[in-house]
Amino acid sequence: MSVFGEVPQAAPVAVFKLSQDFNNDQCPDKVNLGVGAYRTDEGQPWILPVVKKVEKIIVQDEKLNHEYLPILGLPEFRSAASKIALGDDSPAIQENRVGAVQCLGGTGALKMGAEFLRRFYNGNNNTKTPVYVSAPTWENHNAVFANAGFEDVRPYKYWDAEKRGLDLAGFLGDLESCPQHSIFVLHACAHNPTGTDPTQEQWKQIAEVMMCRLKQNIVFLSGFRSGSLEKDAWAVRYFVSMGFEMFCAQSFSKNFGLYNERVGNLTIVARDVDNLKRVLSQMEKIVRTTWSNPPSQGARIVAATLNSPELFAEWKDNVKTMADRVLLMRAQLKAKLQALGTPGTWDHITEQIGMFSFTGLNPKQVEYMVKEKHIYLMASGRINMCGLTSKNINYVAESIHDTVTMVQ
Amino acid sequence: MALLKSNKVLYCLGNISPSLGVLSSRHSSWWGGVQMGPPDPILGVTEAFKKDTNPKKMNLGVGAYRDDQGKPFVLSCVRKAEALIAAKQVDKEYLPIGGLGEFNKACAQLAFGADNEVLKSGRNITVQTISGTGSLRIGANFLSRFHGGPRDVYLPKPSWGNHTPIFRDAGMQLKSYRYYDPSTCGFDFKGALDDISKIPEKSVILLHACAHNPTGVDPRPEQWKEIAEIVKQRQLLVFFDMAYQGFASGDIDRDAWAVRYFLEQGHNILLSQSFAKNMGLYGERVGGFTVVCNDAEEAKRVESQLKILIRPIYSNPPMNGARIAATILNTPELHSVWLEEVHGMANRIIKMREQLVAGLKKEGSSHNWNHVIDQIGMFCFTGLKPEQVERLSKEFSVYMTKDGRISMAGVTSGNVAYLAEGIHAVTK
Numbered sequence: 110m111s112v113f114g115e116v117p118q119a120a121p122v123a124v125f126k127l128s129q130d131f132n133n134d135q136c137p138d139k140v141n142l143g144v145g146a147y148r149t150d151e152g153q154p155w156i157l158p159v160v161k162k163v164e165k166i167i168v169q170d171e172k173l174n175h176e177y178l179p180i181l182g183l184p185e186f187r188s189a190a191s192k193i194a195l196g197d198d199s200p201a202i203q204e205n206r207v208g209a210v211q212c213l214g215g216t217g218a219l220k221m222g223a224e225f226l227r228r229f230y231n232g233n234n235n236t237k238t239p240v241y242v243s244a245p246t247w248e249n250h251n252a253v254f255a256n257a258g259f260e261d262v263r264p265y266k267y268w269d270a271e272k273r274g275l276d277l278a279g280f281l282g283d284l285e286s287c288p289q290h291s292i293f294v295l296h297a298c299a300h301n302p303t304g305t306d307p308t309q310e311q312w313k314q315i316a317e318v319m320m321c322r323l324k325q326n327i328v329f330l331s332g333f334r335s336g337s338l339e340k341d342a343w344a345v346r347y348f349v350s351m352g353f354e355m356f357c358a359q360s361f362s363k364n365f366g367l368y369n370e371r372v373g374n375l376t377i378v379a380r381d382v383d384n385l386k387r388v389l390s391q392m393e394k395i396v397r398t399t400w401s402n403p404p405s406q407g408a409r410i411v412a413a414t415l416n417s418p419e420l421f422a423e424w425k426d427n428v429k430t431m432a433d434r435v436l437l438m439r440a441q442l443k444a445k446l447q448a449l450g451t452p453g454t455w456d457h458i459t460e461q462i463g464m465f466s467f468t469g470l471n472p473k474q475v476e477y478m479v480k481e482k483h484i485y486l487m488a489s490g491r492i493n494m495c496g497l498t499s500k501n502i503n504y505v506a507e508s509i510h511d512t513v514t515m516v517q
Numbered sequence: 518m519a520l521l522k523s524n525k526v527l528y529c530l531g532n533i534s535p536s537l538g539v540l541s542s543r544h545s546s547w548w549g550g551v552q553m554g555p556p557d558p559i560l561g562v563t564e565a566f567k568k569d570t571n572p573k574k575m576n577l578g579v580g581a582y583r584d585d586q587g588k589p590f591v592l593s594c595v596r597k598a599e600a601l602i603a604a605k606q607v608d609k610e611y612l613p614i615g616g617l618g619e620f621n622k623a624c625a626q627l628a629f630g631a632d633n634e635v636l637k638s639g640r641n642i643t644v645q646t647i648s649g650t651g652s653l654r655i656g657a658n659f660l661s662r663f664h665g666g667p668r669d670v671y672l673p674k675p676s677w678g679n680h681t682p683i684f685r686d687a688g689m690q691l692k693s694y695r696y697y698d699p700s701t702c703g704f705d706f707k708g709a710l711d712d713i714s715k716i717p718e719k720s721v722i723l724l725h726a727c728a729h730n731p732t733g734v735d736p737r738p739e740q741w742k743e744i745a746e747i748v749k750q751r752q753l754l755v756f757f758d759m760a761y762q763g764f765a766s767g768d769i770d771r772d773a774w775a776v777r778y779f780l781e782q783g784h785n786i787l788l789s790q791s792f793a794k795n796m797g798l799y800g801e802r803v804g805g806f807t808v809v810c811n812d813a814e815e816a817k818r819v820e821s822q823l824k825i826l827i828r829p830i831y832s833n834p835p836m837n838g839a840r841i842a843a844t845i846l847n848t849p850e851l852h853s854v855w856l857e858e859v860h861g862m863a864n865r866i867i868k869m870r871e872q873l874v875a876g877l878k879k880e881g882s883s884h885n886w887n888h889v890i891d892q893i894g895m896f897c898f899t900g901l902k903p904e905q906v907e908r909l910s911k912e913f914s915v916y917m918t919k920d921g922r923i924s925m926a927g928v929t930s931g932n933v934a935y936l937a938e939g940i941h942a943v944t945k
């Protein structure tokens with residue numbers, strides 16, 4: 110008789126199952142448009158040259174050891190990470206009301222923010238506070254907040270499937286009508302999975318409605334689309350300038366290619382230094398019972414890079430390389446679909462931003478792509494542009510064309 | 518977000534001038550009601566130590582190994598492994614949720630012995646975790662969600678300070694069984710058996726596999742046998758915490774004896790392992806969590822659920838430390854170098870224990886300090902009372918946790934005499 114005799118088999122996490130199926134597929138033409146990781150034009154993972162350089166420096170530095178980091182993480186990492194989100198000249202930073210917690214990737218940062226909110230926001234330990242995530246959103250958002258104890262995780266309107274763009278009216282409507290004290294999770298840029306971001310004017314409207322209502326927001330920033338740090342962080346900086354207190358969960362998985370080193374940062378913007386201090390002290394308690402202190406390798410790499418003018422410039426260049434390739438693939442995919450006369454409009458391919466594109470393919474069409482064409486993409490129709498290369502883009506374009514014409 | 522603390526009034530701001538922002542000094546913070554958290558008792562010791570300007574100061578707080586110069590020690594097998602890894606130029610793609618496969622396998626082998634029946638039958642699931650803390654947390658979360666028995670986890674009294682909040686945050690409740698006998702500074706065997714025999718059936722009992730933290734007091738093999746028997750009678754679910762394999766006696770297999778004995782006796786255990794101390798990989802956060810199941814099929818089901826637990830916390834674990842550990846464990850030359858270095862670290866600790874006792878005798882102390890030598894591992898429960906601990910920090914700049922626990926790793930041949938002097942001064 111086992112203690113765990115009743116443990117049911119859990120469904121696999123979709124995005125990883127997709128990769129697994131792709132790996133098992135024997136078809137030579139197969140294409141993986143699933144997991145959000147950058148690929149070169151040869152379809153290979155890419156270690157950023159600046160990362161290789163810094164890693165060498167670290168390995169050869171005899172003065173470095175493997176001692177525990179402080180609970181909240183490597184100080185020079187935390188401050189540098191917050192700075193690129195908020196800007197060097199951020200008044201909030203100058204006013205000493207910005208703090209940070211080094212976390213395990215963007216997921217870890219969201220987790221810490223969620224745990225804190227559940228304990229301290231809207232009365233202590235309030236699990237009934239509605240948490241709004243965009244419809245659709247990164248699928249793990251739901252689980253992060255639910256696991257932190259929030260019982261009511263709901264969607265806010267975001268993606269307009271018909272016009273393949275932002276449903277601003279719906280979004281604003283949900284903001285106007287949501288219960289008091291609701292928490293809103295916003296994607297700062299390069300919305301996952303749709304790639305559709307509000308324009309600056311639209312962000313202003315969103316902020317205005319938020320200011321008229323009582324709510325907290327958490328902003329998830331991933332920093333990799335236009336290739337311009339300032340442009341990508343515009344929404345976050347705007348909200349800060351409007352006086353919002355916020356949490357900003359940052360990931361360095363994509364923009365540094367440090368996926369498996371789990372480098373993330375939760376930036377906290379508080380009203381003043383006293384509030385910040387107390388918040389950080391409570392964050393330490395949460396960290397201590399989850400992972401005690403964060404892993405040092407990735408944070409060291411990012412800190413060294415961001416804090417050296419030379420390496421920082423080189424990094425921005427590496428990021429631009431990645432962003433440019435993605436933009437090229439977008440342009441070419443759209444051009445090919447238009448040249449093929451594929452039914453529907455395909456402007457969204459180039460209008461959308463970041464690594465992902467919400468193609469608009471429906472589940473039946475997705476299934477057809479996977480089974481008949483051996484092209485792996487998420488059931489939502491999300492594709493990772495990085496999975497496209499000069500070698501496979503024709504095949505993918507033709508396959509989309511076939512699929513859209515054959516399957517409704 | 519602008520609002521009054523009472524949350525009773527809505528402020529609608531209409532046209533906003535960006536240059537002014539919307540902040541008014543009257544508007545308070547979302548976090549106005551958040552209290553200052555108390556400092557972590559263990560890490561707080563280091564903070565106090567850092568502020569002290571006395572050149573003779575000693576930090577006997579955190580359990581991190583130091584060499585005889587009082588410096589952090591990077592194992593040579595670690596440096597060698599790092600060089601091997603750097604030469605290979607592996608990519609940085611996400612690990613699976615359960616972590617690096619070759620690490621997980623080696624981790625379980627280290628604990629159970631490579632030829633253990635459990636491994637051969639594939640009825641264990643071992644996942645890579647964020648060191649020992651992360652392992653305990655995943656285990657606690659797993660119990661909270663799937664354990665059909667009572668929600669109580671029984672800890673030895675005392676236990677590592679972080680055990681309680683970890684299990685509590687995961688939704689479990691904490692109870693204790695007698696363990697440390699302050700009158701002997703040793704194991705309260707009778708008290709432990711007595712308490713364990715009364716634990717409600719199917720409850721969870723946490724056992725320190727070796728080098729008990731904070732006391733350094735471990736049961737002897739015959740005592741472990743009796744504990745295993747009574748645990749079986751009560752049908753308790755055993756959760757072993759093994760953070761110091763190799764560090765206790767200097768011998769990897771000897772330190773895992775209790776874990777292996779329990780397996781032999783048919784206990785399907787939960788196990789947390791850490792490589793922070795025995796590989797000096799503290800900040801790389803290397804650990805493992807194992808569930809021993811009835812069979813491979815059950816292990817697969819449990820694995821799927823562990824992934825569901827891990828994903829919303831941190832998605833997948835960090836690569837660097839696990840790769841270093843796997844390289845060491847799986848490369849024969851590095852593996853033997855490692856065994857030697859662990860042995861060396863344990864030996865230095867044992868030597869410091871002997872020198873401390875000798876020093877106390879020399880100072881003329883009339884107390885019985887044998888427990889300093891009898892206790893095992895990095896920590897020593899000196900038996901000092903809080904007032905004495907306080908005096909040691911104020912008068913001698915010797916820092917330890919309030920419970921009188923010292924990390925022997927902070928003791929060197931250069932400062933052991935001073936430590937003896939201080940301890941004697943506050944206890945004579």
